[in-house]
Amino acid sequence: MFREALDKRAKLGNLPKAVVIVHLYGQSCDIDPILEACNIYEIPLIEDAAESLGASYKGRSPGSFGKIGIFSFNGNKIITTSGGGMLVYDDQTLVEKARFLATQARDPAPHYQHSEIGYNYRLSNVLVGIGRGQLRVLEERVEARRHNFDFYKQALGNLPGIEFMPEAAFGKSTHWLSCLTIDPAAFGANREEVRLALAEEKIEARPVWKPLIYNLFLLTVNV
Numbered sequence: 001m002f003r004e005a006l007d008k009r010a011k012l013g014n015l016p017k018a019v020v021i022v023h024l025y026g027q028s029c030d031i032d033p034i035l036e037a038c039n040i041y042e043i044p045l046i047e048d049a050a051e052s053l054g055a056s057y058k059g060r061s062p063g064s065f066g067k068i069g070i071f072s073f074n075g076n077k078i079i080t081t082s083g084g085g086m087l088v089y090d091d092q093t094l095v096e097k098a099r100f101l102a103t104q105a106r107d108p109a110p111h112y113q114h115s116e117i118g119y120n121y122r123l124s125n126v127l128v129g130i131g132r133g134q135l136r137v138l139e140e141r142v143e144a145r146r147h148n149f150d151f152y153k154q155a156l157g158n159l160p161g162i163e164f165m166p167e168a169a170f171g172k173s174t175h176w177l178s179c180l181t182i183d184p185a186a187f188g189a190n191r192e193e194v195r196l197a198l199a200e201e202k203i204e205a206r207p208v209w210k211p212l213i214y215n216l217f218l219l220t221v222n223v
């Protein structure tokens with residue numbers, strides 16, 4: 001389906017400059033068919049792997065397949081440095097440019113001059129130290145999340161109208177978020193009623209991301 005969308009855009013002479021995929025909820029997208037289509041049209045693939053650190057796709061880490069992979073160490077991720085993130089790349093020029101932009105875009109001159117707009121996005125040495133310490137316990141964090149998921153699934157998975165997100169056969173999920181769908185007719189309560197009942201017990205739950213990609217996809221296919 002993705003390949004067809006690109007074929008259609010190619011015919012219209014309207015190919016995207018880059019494709020960004022988002023690995024959601026602790027598992028990987030099915031990268032191969034997307035990467036294959038991108039390669040045919042020489043479109044760089046960028047991976048938003050913010051939620052998939054510790055996951056695998058055919059034995060390899062999502063985030064390591066595209067031209068650039070992006071990981072987040074925000075407070076709600078599987079490991080954290082309180083804020084910040086990490087870029088992985090296979091192109092030295094690109095990463096030098098990213099580093100330049102992330103460190104205020106100072107011109108290579110002895111005096112302070114900025115000819116381009118830059119950003120103060122550097123991760124401090126202290127936070128990097130914390131991040132390196134956290135990386136050592138990544139496996140344990142993954143196992144803990146997987147354990148939580150199994151616990152919920154065992155306790156609730158057989159209730160009518162409840163379906164837990166399956167783990168794709170091509171990889172390993174960290175289950176960063178435990179996601180499930182509720183069929184209100186079969187279950188006897190809708191998503192919002194369940195969320196509010198959980199909140200009463202001080203248990204945080206929320207609807208997952210709106211399927212914006214799907215809308216974009218339809219737009220892409222319909223141009």
Ligand SMILES: *Cc1c(COP(=O)(O)O)cnc(C)c1O
Binds near residue numbers: 023050072074083085
């Ligand atoms: C958390 C998250 C981000 C943002 O990461 P920050 O480090 O907070 O900027 C981006 N994409 C996805 C899919 C995320 O889950």
